[in-house]
Amino acid sequence: MSQDGSGNPARDATSVRHDGERRKVVTMSHETPASDRPLTTALAEAAAMAGHAPSVHNTQPWRWRVLPDALELHAVPDRRLTATDPDGRLLAISCGTALHHARLALAAEGWTAMVERLPNPDDAQLLARLTGFSRTGADPDAMHMVQCMQVRHTDRRPVSDEPVSTAALGQISSAVAAEGCRLQILDQDQVMELAAAAGHAATVEAEDPQLREELDYWTSRAGTGTGLPPEVLPEQPPQTTVPGRDFGRPGSLPIGPGHDRAAVYALLYGDEDERDSWLHAGEALSAAWLTATRQGVSVVPLSGVVEVERTRQTLRRLLAGLGHPYIVLRLGIADPAHAGPPHTPRLPVEQVVDTSAVRGGQG
Ligand SMILES: Cc1cc2nc3c(=O)[nH]c(=O)nc-3n(C[C@H](O)[C@H](O)[C@H](O)COP(=O)(O)O)c2cc1C
Incomplete structure (x- = not known):
């Protein structure tokens, strides 16, 4: 395992520059063929690769434990947003x-696994355990998605005037469905309702001193590998139909004059509003976002409307009782003429992947 220069988790491998982008794609070439490497090496690498996953305020509230025949995903309560997210939904x-990223990284290396979510009722922090590994052939589709993990990012600038194709929306919706959730593409009237709800949620959050303090903490974490640095935050509020999150301070990301009129807004939802369904929602969010990345579609999650109880109820109404809202997504085509934001930093692999139980056993 190693890290690339940006501090992002990565594999020891060749790096390839994507044309016109400052993104680094790390290929999966290893000196030892994947089929000859021990399972624990694959588990540790998959856990490291999952470090690329998106998280609310870039909190990365996870820790992986590599065991001889299992990989465990634990929540880290210290990195929970206690004021913004008291129920632990986000x-x-x-x-x-992160779980979905790890599953894909294992599939790319030719491993299938059984996933138990919330396997131990006595251990609330143990969110998932992957076991029962067996070797299948490396999955080329998963390999492609692993590359997408390394270029995916949040671009909060207004999107360009180019519409998102129906085919791309179809693929993104299918990726969500494959993870047991659903995606509702909002019509114009629903987008207006969403815009009003997002404005209301922003006002409620701006008036709450605890929420402001929490946001302030996660937007002033320079050098820690967590939180949101100024380079990824807009230098002024972008012109968007639905207001994006007000981060309480201007960043340094130039946003240009555009308006996101061509953006599509969608609601990711499902049948239940419980912890295991939130885990599934995260897996569906990852699947949607990586599929979108592959299609050249930019995604910005909007969670303020879900954080505030009243606006969460508005979203429920938009779903006409069909399910529970998990998160809103803005989908669009990023402005190809200007460079987007840099990668948001990540914690060093050593801080999120515990290999102490298998040290010495890894190849
Ligand atoms: C559950 C969740 C909620 C998020 N909510 C928002 C949001 O409300 N506004 C926003 O601009 N970004 C939001 N994000 C994006 C994160 O801030 C972003 O993923 C994180 O900072 C890491 O940056 P990256 O996506 O560029 O790797 C959210 C991400 C997740 C997973």
Whole structure:
């Protein structure tokens, strides 16, 4: 395992530059063929690769434990947003994105696994356990998605005027469905309702001193590998139909004059509003976002409307009782003429992957 220069978790491998992008794609070439390497090496690498996953305020509230025949995903309560996310909904969604990343990284290396979610009722922090590994052939589709993990990022600038194709929306919806959730694409009237709800949620959150303090903490974490640095936050509020999160301070990301009129807004939802369904929601969010990345579609999650009880109820109404809202997504085509934000930093692998139980056993 190693890290690339940006501090992002990565594999020891060749790096390839994506044309016109400052993103680094790390290929999966190893000196030892994947089929000859021990399982514990694959588990540790999959856990490291999951460090690329998105999380609310870039809290990365997870810790992986590599065991001789299992990989465990634990929540880290110290990195939970206690004021913003008292129920742990966004923490579980964030950890679900990491779980999906790890599952894909294992599939790319030719491993299938059984996933038990919330396997131990006496251990609330143990969110998932992967066991029962067997070797299948490396999955080329998963390999492609692993590459997408390394270029995916949140771009909060207004999107360009280019519409998102129906085919791309179909693929993104199918990826969500494959993880047991659903995606509702909002019509114009629903987008207006969403815009009003997002405005209301922003006002409620701006008026709450505890929420402001929490946001302030996670937007002033320079050098820690967590939180949101100024380079990824807009230098002024972008012109968007639905207001994005007010981070309480201007960043340094130039946003240009555009308006996101061509953006599509969608609601990711499912049948239940429980911890295991939030984990599934995170897995679906990861699947949607990586599929979108593959299609050249930019995604910005909007969770303020879910954090505030009253606006969460508005979203429920938009779903006409069909399910529980997990998160809103803005989908669009990023402006190709200007460079987007840099990668948001990540914690060093050693701080999120515990290999102490297998040290010495790894190849
Ligand atoms: C559950 C969840 C909620 C999020 N909510 C928001 C949000 O409300 N506004 C926003 O701009 N970004 C939101 N994000 C994006 C994160 O801030 C972003 O993933 C994180 O900072 C890491 O950056 P990256 O996606 O560029 O790797 C959310 C992400 C997740 C997983």
